[in-house]
Amino acid sequence: MRRVIIHWGISSFFGWGVYGLNLALHWAADPDLQAFCSFPIGEDQIAVDKLRRRALDPFVIRSGQLVADLGTRAGRTITVDSPLLAALGNDFRTTPGAHGVRLSGSPDVGVVFFEVPQMDAETLARAKAFKLIVAGSTWNEKILREYGLDNVTTVIQGIDPTLFHPAPRLGTQADRFLVFSGGKLELRKGQDLVVAAFARFARRHPEALLVTAWHSPWPQFARTLDQSGRAAPIPFDANGKAVDTAAWARANGIADDQFLDLGAVPNAFMPPILREMDVALFPNRSEGGTNLVAMECMACGVPTILSANTGHLDLIDDDACFPLRRQTAVAGAGAAVGGTAGWGESSVDDIVEALEQAHADRAEARRRGAGGAEMLADLTWSRTAAAMKRIVLSLA
Structure with missing residues (x-):
């Protein structure tokens, strides 16, 4: 099985967290991937039904063991023998994981949703250092390519169609x-x-x-x-x-x-x-x-x-x-x-x-x-997870 580290927080309450949570759910029973999270996972941050939680348990346990191991290397910079999916901001910096450990993957894959389209020389150099950058929109990819980057692809985030779909209203505010x-x-x-x-x-x-x-x-x-x-x-x-x-x-x-x-x-x-x-x-x-x-x-x-x-x-x-x-x-x-x-x-x-x-x-x-x-209906987390899996396996 190919190990892969999700290098951002998991949560049911904010966008990045929902992204990571759904990758973990769709990879939970995958025979080809074994996912970990390098950030502590708070029990109060995961609000899912018990069936989903049961599927997540091995991922949560593995991630807890990784976080504990990082605690023995607090503040250090270490390289792991697996791809690292790193959440990036407008400056394309990778944030430290648990215990302030700076992780480097084999290789590093940047996952980015940047809102400011101006890149200075230092930001551009950081972007070029990634094996691959996964952009969250065609707008993001277009900007990166205009800056001369070719290590970029687009993967659109998804929705859970078992939850988010048309259905009858209860109508408690029908007069509003x-x-x-x-x-x-x-x-x-x-x-x-x-x-x-x-x-x-x-x-x-x-x-x-x-x-x-x-x-x-x-x-x-x-x-x-x-x-x-x-x-x-x-x-x-x-x-x-x-x-x-x-x-x-x-x-x-x-x-x-x-x-x-x-x-x-x-x-x-x-x-x-x-x-x-x-x-x-x-x-x-x-x-x-x-x-x-x-x-x-x-x-x-x-x-x-x-x-x-x-x-x-x-x-x-x-x-x-x-x-x-x-x-x-x-x-x-x-x-x-x-x-x-x-x-x-x-x-x-x-x-x-x-x-x-x-x-x-x-x-x-x-x-x-x-x-x-x-x-x-076609832009699902299943589709997103499958695209990210293909990327991870292509890096082996």
């Missing part, structure tokens, strides 16, 4: 028009545009309810939203560690009975919530990948409004979503987000118009929702 917004709070995700547009839409439609899943382990990134000037400043709680989302909605003119914050919801618990939504809204300014939350909404048949920029372009189709095609240069962003050339700014007027269209013509909205579900 539910607008969903998800993703960690930050300028890049565009929640300032969401609240600005929804406040206008909600004044004309008192039955409208904004339902948000903005929780993340990195609330500090929410402060970048203040740079746009399109929404009221972000308020934090008394401890300064969590955003008071209800207060922010209120400060932006959204009535208390038109706002609902879901808090931290495990990935596997999201499908029945999403299926209740009338429309989902993602005016994101930049996505290195295809935006996992948007993919899950589309997979459930939710009519979805998408900004036509960056990684979203892999999902854009007039028959599968409501595209925000008018994109302008992003202004007002500073060093906190690393720069914005190549990002796209959606018009608040266009967002309101798309919301009005979805509200006025429910049949057309349902048609586009069905088109999105049909598209996403």
Whole structure:
């Protein structure tokens, strides 16, 4: 069996974690691969049913043994005799694993969803050092190739079709028009545009309810939203560690009975919530990948409004979503987000118009929702895991 190390955290609560969790699940009974995770796996971070958990147990045990072994080499740099799938950020640096150990694989494979398309000489040199870079979108691959890199391929992330698929609604809020917004709070995700547009839409439609899943382990990134000037400043709680989302909605003119914050919801618990939504809204300014939350909404048949920029372009189709095609240069962003050339700014007027269209013509909205579900039915974690397996085995 070919050993492979997943060099990022496993979780049911954030994008990278869901990616790793699904690789582990699909490789659990694979006769050709034996996967490990080089980060501690918290029991409170895995929220799956008992059958899935039973399948994961050998992976969790192996990973725990690896983490314990790394504890005897704390702070050192070591090379392992297996491919290392390393999560990369905008700077293409590999983060240390458990106990501060810097791991090097045989070989290193970079897995990247980068949002800032500018690469300096040092970043470019780090990118070239990888045997292969797996990009999360065709936009990412195009940028890397424009910089002269040829050690790159694209693997689109997936959805779990056993969870995220069209199904009947419970209808507990049948008298409301539910607008969903998800993703960690930050300028890049565009929640300032969401609240600005929804406040206008909600004044004309008192039955409208904004339902948000903005929780993340990195609330500090929410402060970048203040740079746009399109929404009221972000308020934090008394401890300064969590955003008071209800207060922010209120400060932006959204009535208390038109706002609902879901808090931290495990990935596997999201499908029945999403299926209740009338429309989902993602005016994101930049996505290195295809935006996992948007993919899950589309997979459930939710009519979805998408900004036509960056990684979203892999999902854009007039028959599968409501595209925000008018994109302008992003202004007002500073060093906190690393720069914005190549990002796209959606018009608040266009967002309101798309919301009005979805509200006025429910049949057309349902048609586009069905088109999105049909598209996403082929973009599964099984497909992603199979593509990543082929890459790992090709490196033997």
